[in-house]
Amino acid sequence: MANMEFKVFWDECIRQIRDNKIDEAEFHLWFEKLIYESYDNSRLIIAAPSRFYQDQVIKREYNKLIEETLEELSGNKISVEFIISAKEEPTPPQEEISQVSQPVSQVYDEKEELPPSKPVNRVAHPQLQTNFTFENYVIGNNNDFAVGAAKAIADNPGKTQYNPFLIYGGVGLGKTHLMQAVGNEVYKANPKAKIVCIPSETFVNEFIQSIRTNTQNNFKNKYRKVDILLIDDIHDLQDKNDTQEELFHTFNALYDYDKQLIFTCDRPPSELKKFNDRLKSRFQRGLMVDLQPPSYETRVAIIKKKIEATNYNNEIALEVIEFIAKNITSNIRDLEAALNRIIGYSDIVKKEITIESVKNLLTQYFTAAPQTNVSIPMIQKIVSDYFNVSIIDLKGKSRKKNITFPRHIAMYLSRELTDYSTTEIGIEFGGRDHTTVMHACSNIDGKLKADSTLEPMISELKKKLYS
Numbered sequence: 498m499a500n501m502e503f504k505v506f507w508d509e510c511i512r513q514i515r516d517n518k519i520d521e522a523e524f525h526l527w528f529e530k531l532i533y534e535s536y537d538n539s540r541l542i543i544a545a546p547s548r549f550y551q552d553q554v555i556k557r558e559y560n561k562l563i564e565e566t567l568e569e570l571s572g573n574k575i576s577v578e579f580i581i582s583a584k585e586e587p588t589p590p591q592e593e594i595s596q597v598s599q600p601v602s603q604v605y606d607e608k609e610e611l612p613p614s615k616p617v618n619r620v621a622h623p624q625l626q627t628n629f630t631f632e633n634y635v636i637g638n639n640n641d642f643a644v645g646a647a648k649a650i651a652d653n654p655g656k657t658q659y660n661p662f663l664i665y666g667g668v669g670l671g672k673t674h675l676m677q678a679v680g681n682e683v684y685k686a687n688p689k690a691k692i693v694c695i696p697s698e699t700f701v702n703e704f705i706q707s708i709r710t711n712t713q714n715n716f717k718n719k720y721r722k723v724d725i726l727l728i729d730d731i732h733d734l735q736d737k738n739d740t741q742e743e744l745f746h747t748f749n750a751l752y753d754y755d756k757q758l759i760f761t762c763d764r765p766p767s768e769l770k771k772f773n774d775r776l777k778s779r780f781q782r783g784l785m786v787d788l789q790p791p792s793y794e795t796r797v798a799i800i801k802k803k804i805e806a807t808n809y810n811n812e813i814a815l816e817v818i819e820f821i822a823k824n825i826t827s828n829i830r831d832l833e834a835a836l837n838r839i840i841g842y843s844d845i846v847k848k849e850i851t852i853e854s855v856k857n858l859l860t861q862y863f864t865a866a867p868q869t870n871v872s873i874p875m876i877q878k879i880v881s882d883y884f885n886v887s888i889i890d891l892k893g894k895s896r897k898k899n900i901t902f903p904r905h906i907a908m909y910l911s912r913e914l915t916d917y918s919t920t921e922i923g924i925e926f927g928g929r930d931h932t933t934v935m936h937a938c939s940n941i942d943g944k945l946k947a948d949s950t951l952e953p954m955i956s957e958l959k960k961k962l963y964s
């Protein structure tokens with residue numbers, strides 16, 4: 498059969514697949530961008546928009562589905578092969594490069610593949626963590642699909658069919674890191690892009706505040722005029738009907754203008770309770786991916802990467818790394834906390850890290866997570882005893898350092914170990930504003946990174962809470 502005649506079969510094959518064989522969302526994602534290229538001698542060549550797209554089509558066995566359908570239609574065995582359409586990875590037009598070449602503080606990236614003229618922005622984006630990049634994100638078979646999609650989005654925000662992009666999965670599996678990696682990548686390529694990256698809680702609080710102060714228009718302008726909106730932990734919006742409604746409208750405003758939306762959630766959206774159905778169905782339009790716990794090999798790779806990233810100069814024996822990877826299987830956050838604890842310990846006692854010392858230091862991580870429910874008053878009590886400050890002071894107004902530090906630690910623990918929102922925690926600490934709590938938490942987060950002795954202290958407090 499001649500080349501163009503066969504196209505009729507292809508068109509019919511696609512129609513049948515769409516109408517009878519798979520659901521609409523899947524079709525929209527994985528078939529609409531496949532383009533008939535040529536046919537010769539029982540070989541059909543199809544163009545896919547990118548290698549990632551092609552790999553996904555094959556991984557999902559859609560090539561087989563196409564072959565099957567074509568055989569039904571034509572009565573012949575036909576093999577499907579792919580090529581990548583020439584449009585992949587366009588080089589940016591010249592003016593885009595010159596656009597970003599002006600900022601005062603800029604450096605040239607060390608990566609070889611970048612053209613030497615490409616400047617990189619050095620000023621950190623206020624809402625993005627600088628270390629949450631793709632370079633620092635270890636790829637394993639638990640997350641390769643998610644990372645592939647995230648990179649495709651970072652290359653072309655708003656322009657791929659992965660809009661919105663929703664990353665879901667359990668705690669500590671890398672949702673926030675991956676989402677922010679997209680933000681960081683876009684920011685690096687285009688420092689002028691309007692990127693907003695916030696926890697859901699901020700969206701809720703600012704929305705409430707805008708109602709209180711009658712400034713809803715400012716709120717709308719702020720969120721409906723961005724190029725890429727990243728909202729973390731949308732499960733926190735459960736029960737918050739008005740905010741969900743507002744997010745729905747924000748979503749529509751951005752989506753209609755091809756602006757990229759990315760969300761994270763601790764469960765598949767279908768399992769969200771008390772959640773606006775219209776909003777849930779919007780998530781279906783793009784791509785949802787889940788992050789699974791990493792395999793043993795990936796855990797080893799992650800530990801190695803994390804060690805590289807610390808200033809720790811002494812070698813950690815491979816057997817020690819493997820021992821940690823074997824025993825801490827829950828999530829990457831625990832893996833990281835365990836490693837910080839070990840490094841902190843070895844820095845203090847100036848002793849080499851052995852499997853024996855690791856065993857002693859990490860008992861709390863090796864056992865299953867404790868089930869006791871921790872309350873804010875319990876945390877205040879333990880912190881007050883530990884630092885020898887009164888609970889009244891913890892809740893009071895004193896700004897003396899010997900009181901603010903324990904206060905921040907107590908807020909941080911409340912945020913980490915209980916389900917209360919920052920607003921509720923603020924109330925428990927003398928009626929403070931939620932932003933004070935958020936500030937305290939990021940303050941401690943920052944100190945944890947800079948000072949390796951803090952982690953053991955926090956672990957000790959946790960131990961006391963759970964004993």
Ligand code: ADP
Pocket residue numbers: 633634635636640666667668669670671672673674675799802829830833
């Ligand atoms: P989540 O948002 O899913 O609770 P995070 O994104 O905060 O988890 O990740 C927890 C910690 O684990 C972060 O410090 C992050 O850098 C690290 N992490 C998660 N996944 C990876 C990965 N694939 N490679 C390297 N580090 C990771």
Ligand code: MG
Pocket residue numbers: 672673674729730
């Ligand atoms: Mg997170």
